[in-house]
Amino acid sequence: MHHLLSENVQSGDWKNEKHVPVIQAPANVKKDETFELVISIGEEIPHPNTFEHHIKWIKAFFKPEGAKFPIEIATVSFDAHGESDIYSDYFGTVKTKIQGSGTLYALSYCNIHGLWENSIPIVCE
Amino acid sequence: MHHLLSENVQSGDWKNEKHVPVIQAPANVKKDETFELVISIGEEIPHPNTFEHHIKWIKAFFKPEGAKFPIEIATVSFDAHGESDIYSDYFGTVKTKIQGSGTLYALSYCNIHGLWENSIPIVCE
Amino acid sequence: MHHLLSENVQSGDWKNEKHVPVIQAPANVKKDETFELVISIGEEIPHPNTFEHHIKWIKAFFKPEGAKFPIEIATVSFDAHGESDIYSDYFGTVKTKIQGSGTLYALSYCNIHGLWENSIPIVCE
Amino acid sequence: MHHLLSENVQSGDWKNEKHVPVIQAPANVKKDETFELVISIGEEIPHPNTFEHHIKWIKAFFKPEGAKFPIEIATVSFDAHGESDIYSDYFGTVKTKIQGSGTLYALSYCNIHGLWENSIPIVCE
Ligand SMILES: [Fe+3]
Numbered sequence: 423m424h425h426l427l428s429e430n431v432q433s434g435d436w437k438n439e440k441h442v443p444v445i446q447a448p449a450n451v452k453k454d455e456t457f458e459l460v461i462s463i464g465e466e467i468p469h470p471n472t473f474e475h476h477i478k479w480i481k482a483f484f485k486p487e488g489a490k491f492p493i494e495i496a497t498v499s500f501d502a503h504g505e506s507d508i509y510s511d512y513f514g515t516v517k518t519k520i521q522g523s524g525t526l527y528a529l530s531y532c533n534i535h536g537l538w539e540n541s542i543p544i545v546c547e
Numbered sequence: 548m549h550h551l552l553s554e555n556v557q558s559g560d561w562k563n564e565k566h567v568p569v570i571q572a573p574a575n576v577k578k579d580e581t582f583e584l585v586i587s588i589g590e591e592i593p594h595p596n597t598f599e600h601h602i603k604w605i606k607a608f609f610k611p612e613g614a615k616f617p618i619e620i621a622t623v624s625f626d627a628h629g630e631s632d633i634y635s636d637y638f639g640t641v642k643t644k645i646q647g648s649g650t651l652y653a654l655s656y657c658n659i660h661g662l663w664e665n666s667i668p669i670v671c672e
Numbered sequence: 673m674h675h676l677l678s679e680n681v682q683s684g685d686w687k688n689e690k691h692v693p694v695i696q697a698p699a700n701v702k703k704d705e706t707f708e709l710v711i712s713i714g715e716e717i718p719h720p721n722t723f724e725h726h727i728k729w730i731k732a733f734f735k736p737e738g739a740k741f742p743i744e745i746a747t748v749s750f751d752a753h754g755e756s757d758i759y760s761d762y763f764g765t766v767k768t769k770i771q772g773s774g775t776l777y778a779l780s781y782c783n784i785h786g787l788w789e790n791s792i793p794i795v796c797e
Numbered sequence: 798m799h800h801l802l803s804e805n806v807q808s809g810d811w812k813n814e815k816h817v818p819v820i821q822a823p824a825n826v827k828k829d830e831t832f833e834l835v836i837s838i839g840e841e842i843p844h845p846n847t848f849e850h851h852i853k854w855i856k857a858f859f860k861p862e863g864a865k866f867p868i869e870i871a872t873v874s875f876d877a878h879g880e881s882d883i884y885s886d887y888f889g890t891v892k893t894k895i896q897g898s899g900t901l902y903a904l905s906y907c908n909i910h911g912l913w914e915n916s917i918p919i920v921c922e
Pocket residue numbers: 441469475476532533534535
């Protein structure tokens with residue numbers, strides 16, 4: 423009985439569990455300087471991409487050190503799952519800038535296996 | 548230090564805390580019969596709606612009793628926060644049908660105060 | 673050969689063509705006073721809702737009389753198309769307020785039959 | 798008096814008009830082989846990124862030659878516009894695969910200046 427949605431958000435090691443969103447960003451970035459942030463699923467273990475079973479979106483958030491609330495940076499929505507045999511891979515690169523160190527989070531959704539999350543620290547000077 | 552995004556999802560009593568998404572649905576619904584589901588924020592205590600501070604979206608999920616994963620039902624995105632003095636209220640009615648009892652969840656996002664959640668049980672016969 | 677996406681947006685009479693989004697709003701609203709706006713698809717002629725063929729979203733826009741650009745009011749995304757036999761109907765009620773007369777627009781997307789649109793005038797005093 | 802939303806979608810040369818979404822993809826791709834698709838705004842002439850004025854999203858579509866309807870490939874939503882001085886740049890790389898030549902489209906939205914579009918042909922063998 424999980425009364426909270428957040429208790430239903432799953433995590434794990436993305437090298438073993440294909441649903442876990444992977445976050446790639448430089449370990450160190452400069453204050454107020456644009457950097458690339460990659461959010462993806464399934465690069466190690468591919469996830470199905472069919473009408474019946476697919477990843478719908480990945481969201482990226484950032485929470486500055488000492489802050490209370492995560493800020494939404496970007497959402498990448500994967501919209502083609504076989505229409506005319508067109509497929510959207512579960513991969514997105516976005517660009518952002520921040521003002522200090524903190525934590526990058528990713529939240530993703532599989533239409534069969536629900537919500538998954540991951541996070542990495544990022545140092546910003 | 549919250550390493551998991553899900554540890555940053557806040558909850559509370561919507562009568563006292565203006566960010567908590569409110570879920571309204573019939574206490575009892577019939578199997579495979581469409582019902583209305585209302586997701587909203589701030590009906591008791593209004594939340595600001597300005598360029599600098601506003602609610603961006605509410606998502607609704609459902610998890611059948613005994614199931615492991617929540618299924619996304621609908622997302623309502625509030626897109627106008629003062630453009631030409633047009634405002635989107637934090638209110639959405641959607642329609643859905645389910646096959647058995649379970650839990651309805653809402654997840655919402657304030658651009659300043661982060662992620663909030665709520666849930667209610669629903670009986671389906 | 674349609675070089676512009678906008679040339680691929682289809683319209684028609686929603687009573688005969690099931691893809692056309694229907695917009696329902698009061699014919700007259702008061703300046704700066706919240707009103708309900710219903711966007712839906714298929715109330716006259718139902719549209720399929722299967723993994724392979726479904727409506728994904730409807731967006732609502734408003735353009736004040738004399739203004740140049742439409743403002744996005746809300747997006748309703750229909751996310752369940754048979755997962756655990758849960759279905760999202762193509763229906764959303766949102767609430768908004770405006771400052772003067774103009775045109776309400778809806779834009780919707782079927783994963784097989786592409787983009788569709790509709791509009792209605794609204795008088796605001 | 799534009800009764801159709803599609804008549805309000807603007808286009809132009811992205812080198813002179815900062816709102817026009819830029820689409821970058823290989824001129825030639827292989828059938829059923831993943832390629833990178835970049836959608837962005839403002840690389841030549843930067844667009845403001847403030848609470849009051851910003852780009853909210855870019856959508857990418859593909860229409861195969863001879864097909865009637867564009868298929869949505871991906872949506873990139875830019876969600877941070879100054880919250881804690883965090884900013885989302887108007888840039889997204891996604892990955893997709895197609896089965897034949899056609900047209901790639903982008904549709905984007907500025908909260909002040911409305912809807913904009915662009916397209917490029919893509920050869921697929
Ligand atoms: Fe899965």
